[in-house]
Structures are given as structure tokens and as C-alpha cells.
Amino acid sequence: MKKHLTAIIFGVGGAVAVMIALMIAIITIFMGSATSQKDCDSEETQSATTTATVAGDWTKSGTSANTNAKAVFDYWTQKKGFSGAAAAGIVGNIAGAEDSSFTLDQKEIGGGADGGGGLYQFTPRSKYLNGSSTVKKTWKGDWSADDQGDAVWALEVSNGIGNGYNGYAHMSVSTYAHLNDIEKATLQWMWGYERPAKNNSTGPSRIAAAQTAYKIFNGSSIAANDSLLGGASSTAATGTATGSDSNGCATNTGSGAGGDWGWPFKSIKNNKPQISGEQLFGKSSSRQGGFHDGVDFGTVPYGGQDILAIHGGTVYKIGHQGHTQNDLGYYVFVKSDDGYYEVYQEFAFEQSDADQNLKVKEGDTLKTGDRVGTLNQVGDVSHVHIGVSKTELSKAQNSAFKDDGTWIDWTKLVKK
Ligand SMILES: [Zn+2]
The missing domain is CATH 2.70.70.10 (Glucose Permease (Domain IIA))
Known part of the structure; x- marks a missing residue:
């Protein structure tokens, strides 16, 4: 020191x-x-299982799935200042590939005693439950959408989205938050944050779900909020990829x-x-x-x-x-x-x-x-x-x- x-x-x-x-x-x-493992996507090899009561169609208001999807959308727009398109891209990644039931404490089959968990499939679950040294907070089994958002933010996203994996260069938080292109936001989050195996083919379903979220949550009325984004707005320059040796989880062998x-x-x-x-x-x-x-x-x-x-x-x-x-x-x-x-x-x-x-x-x-x-x-x-x-x-x-x-x-x- x-x-x-x-x-x-x-x-x-x-x-x-x-x-x-x-x-x-x-x-x-x-x-x-x-632990400090990454949030590696694993839907290619592990199927999700619903542990809660029937959540209903997330696109229909009145279902718990819809309530939770909206909570995710609101977290990123209202707490972090993301645009409607940027937040829809995140919701679309969950609905289109991870868990359309939006079960807050979702578990994964095949992940062992400490498999993935939550809306964002923290891997292992303990990574979320133990909190993050960055925010010095322990969530103690409370899987609220806001707490999970805080964990995603603290563990990774506050430093930007993307590391060059599958051609998706690092993007600053501010740049991502200002995106107005739903497809671009969805794919940046998919390859920059979720990082599934490179042959993953769920891109189109994630984009479609993001477009649905944008529509039902009125994303077109929500612009990025610079006062919430704070200092990030002045550093909007998009970084470059970390290079050919930079690996996402799927190739991190x-x-x-x-x-x-x-x-x-x-x-x-x-x-x-x-x-x-x-x-x-x-x-x-x-x-x-x-x-x-x-x-x-x-x-x-x-x-x-x-x-x-x-x-x-x-x-x-x-x-x-x-x-x-x-x-x-x-x-x-x-x-x-x-x-x-x-x-x-x-x-x-x-x-x-x-x-x-x-x-x-x-x-x-x-x-x-x-x-x-x-x-x-x-x-x-x-x-x-x-x-x-x-x-x-x-x-x-x-x-x-x-x-x-x-x-x-x-x-x-x-x-x-
Ligand atoms: Zn020193």
C-alpha cells in the first residue's frame, strides 16, 4: 500500500x-x-426451474411475473437513470433467455448445491447472498429486484458493460444508459454482461422480449437521466476491447x-x-x-x-x-x-x-x-x-x- x-x-x-x-x-x-466468480450464463446446459407459484404471463398486468419485470425495468430507469431502451434490453435478456416467469429467487437445475440464482443468475448463488465487497452489503436471502439490481451494479456493471467477448467492446455505463436502440442495448447486455456460449442462439428471443418490454412499460417516454447517471455522463467515451486475450466465461478455459x-x-x-x-x-x-x-x-x-x-x-x-x-x-x-x-x-x-x-x-x-x-x-x-x-x-x-x-x-x- x-x-x-x-x-x-x-x-x-x-x-x-x-x-x-x-x-x-x-x-x-x-x-x-x-467468492468472486462471474455471472456466467448457463442456460445452454442448465434449464431453469420455477420454485414459486405460477407467475403468469409477464406481458400481462396483474401477474407476479409482470410485477417483477416492471420492478427490474423501474430499477434501471428510476434508480440508475437508464433510458427506456437500455432498461428494456435488460428485461428482454431475462425474459427472452433466463426466466420469463421473473421468479425473484430463481434457481438452476444442475448447478449443484450452490448453483446459479436470481433474475440475473448469479453464479454461484452465494456470490449474491454474501453481498459484494464493493458495497459491503449482505442481502441475506432477500431476492428483491432492487437488491439484485444493486448487486449487478456493484459487482460488474458500474464499471461498464462488455469486455470484448464475442466482439462486443467495453461500453461505459453512460453510453449504454443513453442507448435508444433496443436491439443494440439487448445485444450489448447479452454479450457484455450475460456472456453466454458463443454459439448461443437466443439473441432474437431476447430482442423480441426487449421490444415487448419497451412497449408495455412505455419505454419510449423515458430518456436517460444525466442527474442520476452523475459523473458517468462526462465519461461517455466507449472504450476498446481488452484484446484478443480477453475472455468471457464461456471461453475462459x-x-x-x-x-x-x-x-x-x-x-x-x-x-x-x-x-x-x-x-x-x-x-x-x-x-x-x-x-x-x-x-x-x-x-x-x-x-x-x-x-x-x-x-x-x-x-x-x-x-x-x-x-x-x-x-x-x-x-x-x-x-x-x-x-x-x-x-x-x-x-x-x-x-x-x-x-x-x-x-x-x-x-x-x-x-x-x-x-x-x-x-x-x-x-x-x-x-x-x-x-x-x-x-x-x-x-x-x-x-x-x-x-x-x-x-x-x-x-x-x-x-x-
Ligand atoms: Zn505503493
């Missing part, structure tokens, strides 16, 4: 206090978070092979990164704990460049903690198959930063040199901190600031 300013400003006593508080916060958040070690920026040549002083790994008199557990690469030499994977692996968790340089902001945990774990943090603190700087999603497989993010100098971003451990990273965080062997000076592993 980093905290140059804190250490300097607060002095030793203040720094220790901050360190203790931060460590408690970190331990709390990681204990509270559970990569081994997460570690491979070589590399530098995180293309401009670093001859094994000579521009890092010095307290940016370096190891003992640091000015830092709290007297130890820096990773390496900081500043925006001065590297701003605007892509942050590249220093080692190959699989992105197994993306989370968010804190909004300042004294915390992690958005963090990306990568697991390599040779026993190493890599964390990239502090390169985005707000959602608007993440829209621009965060370029991977949970489940992506990376090779050394693949893009993890971009070090745009936005908000409070001044650098990216990259740490490496052989301890799983949620556990390794217990050794934040500690020189106890948990953290490794990975720069010594880079050969060129």
Missing part, C-alpha cells in the same frame, strides 16, 4: 494510527467478501499461465524503469510501517500509457476500497498458475476513473504484456501500485505494510 502523504503529514504516531485503522478496514472487507515477467509500461526499455526513492519496493523511512509492499509507477513518466500485465494469470477478483491515495481504490487481483499472485491498485478511485482506466473484468485471462488498465491522470490518480505475493491476495492484505516475507520484490524477476 502506499501512503506517502499520510506518513509525512501525520508523523510517526499518526501514521501508526492510520495504519492500524486501515488494516482493520482491509481485514474486515476481505472477511466479508466471499485459459490456464492463467504465468510465463515471463515484464514491465507494466511499453516505454520501459533495457530493464530501466523510472522508479526511485519511496516508489521502490522495501524499506522506506518515510512510509508508515517503514515498508513499501509493492512498486509505484508514477503518472509523470507513464501517464496515458496502458498498464500491462507483469505476469500472466487470471483476473479472479476486482474490487473497490476507498476513494483516496490512502486506500486501494479499484484493485485487480490476478492469480498465476506458477504460484504467484499480482495486485494492481490505486489507478482508479472513482467510478469515472475506472471507466477510463480499468480495462479488465473478473475471469479474464492475461498473458504477460496484456492490458490491465490505463494510467490516465484522472481524479486523484498519481500512480499505479503493483504488488506480488505467493499468498492469496485477500490473505496477503493482512500483511500490508509488513516486511514479513509475504510481499515479493517482483522487479528482480523481470529479465528485460
Whole structure:
């Protein structure tokens, strides 16, 4: 972790206090978070089963299916400011492929004791039930449409929709929310969020259902609401795909092979990164704990460049903690198959930063040199901190600031 300013400003006593508080916060958040698998679609191989009473035709008012479908539509339009077309695309994905009964606590057959669940088929169910570290909330079995929407938002959609899977590039929340093309919205959600197997043929039924939702819920009268979208509206630029190595669940069979070690920026040549002083790994008199557990690469030499994977692996968790340089902001945990774990943090603190700087999603497989993010100098971003451990990273965080062997000076592993 980093905290140059804190250490300097607060002095030793203040720094220790901050360190203790931060460590408690970190331990709390990681204990509270559970699994971090993706929301992979599985309707290709698993048929849904209805656990509730007969829900009726979701297109007919007065049925529970219709009530729940409307609740989904209203969540995205009224709570998040999405246009009628954008929200209809989401409803259409549920009605056209997942569950036309809109059973709130829907289960899947064949998913095991902890199979998929809910309107959005959270996989596993516990991912939803345990809440999200991002919002630090546990839903405890309440499968309301609003809570499920909050989970979808926190776990993934707040960072945009799409990662390049099946040709659907990353789209910012704002861009998606402003869509007025129902078919486009439906397909972006299908391939950007649901990510079924590439041979999935339910696209037309999802689109048809979305058009129905648009009609019965009066979508044409609902425009995107910029005041609800907030900062997202100013970062409407559509990102690009994370590249050919970016995988959705259906194709995510990569081994997460570690491979070589590399530098995180293309401009670093001859094994000579521009890092010095307290940016370096190891003992640091000015830092709290007297130890820096990773390496900081500043925006001065590297701003605007892509942050590249220093080692190959699989992105197994993306989370968010804190909004300042004294915390992690958005963090990306990568697991390599040779026993190493890599964390990239502090390169985005707000959602608007993440829209621009965060370029991977949970489940992506990376090779050394693949893009993890971009070090745009936005908000409070001044650098990216990259740490490496052989301890799983949620556990390794217990050794934040500690020189106890948990953290490794990975720069010594880079050969060129
Ligand atoms: Zn650092």
C-alpha cells in the first residue's frame, strides 16, 4: 500500500494510527467478501426451474411475473437513470433467455448445491447472498429486484458493460444508459454482461422480449437521466476491447499461465524503469510501517500509457476500497498458475476513473504484456501500485505494510 502523504503529514504516531485503522478496514472487507466468480450464463446446459407459484404471463398486468419485470425495468430507469431502451434490453435478456416467469429467487437445475440464482443468475448463488465487497452489503436471502439490481451494479456493471467477448467492446455505463436502440442495448447486455456460449442462439428471443418490454412499460417516454447517471455522463467515451486475450466465461478455459515477467509500461526499455526513492519496493523511512509492499509507477513518466500485465494469470477478483491515495481504490487481483499472485491498485478511485482506466473484468485471462488498465491522470490518480505475493491476495492484505516475507520484490524477476 502506499501512503506517502499520510506518513509525512501525520508523523510517526499518526501514521501508526492510520495504519492500524486501515488494516482493520482491509481485514474486515476481505472477511466479508466471499467468492468472486462471474455471472456466467448457463442456460445452454442448465434449464431453469420455477420454485414459486405460477407467475403468469409477464406481458400481462396483474401477474407476479409482470410485477417483477416492471420492478427490474423501474430499477434501471428510476434508480440508475437508464433510458427506456437500455432498461428494456435488460428485461428482454431475462425474459427472452433466463426466466420469463421473473421468479425473484430463481434457481438452476444442475448447478449443484450452490448453483446459479436470481433474475440475473448469479453464479454461484452465494456470490449474491454474501453481498459484494464493493458495497459491503449482505442481502441475506432477500431476492428483491432492487437488491439484485444493486448487486449487478456493484459487482460488474458500474464499471461498464462488455469486455470484448464475442466482439462486443467495453461500453461505459453512460453510453449504454443513453442507448435508444433496443436491439443494440439487448445485444450489448447479452454479450457484455450475460456472456453466454458463443454459439448461443437466443439473441432474437431476447430482442423480441426487449421490444415487448419497451412497449408495455412505455419505454419510449423515458430518456436517460444525466442527474442520476452523475459523473458517468462526462465519461461517455466507449472504450476498446481488452484484446484478443480477453475472455468471457464461456471461453475462459485459459490456464492463467504465468510465463515471463515484464514491465507494466511499453516505454520501459533495457530493464530501466523510472522508479526511485519511496516508489521502490522495501524499506522506506518515510512510509508508515517503514515498508513499501509493492512498486509505484508514477503518472509523470507513464501517464496515458496502458498498464500491462507483469505476469500472466487470471483476473479472479476486482474490487473497490476507498476513494483516496490512502486506500486501494479499484484493485485487480490476478492469480498465476506458477504460484504467484499480482495486485494492481490505486489507478482508479472513482467510478469515472475506472471507466477510463480499468480495462479488465473478473475471469479474464492475461498473458504477460496484456492490458490491465490505463494510467490516465484522472481524479486523484498519481500512480499505479503493483504488488506480488505467493499468498492469496485477500490473505496477503493482512500483511500490508509488513516486511514479513509475504510481499515479493517482483522487479528482480523481470529479465528485460
Ligand atoms: Zn505503493
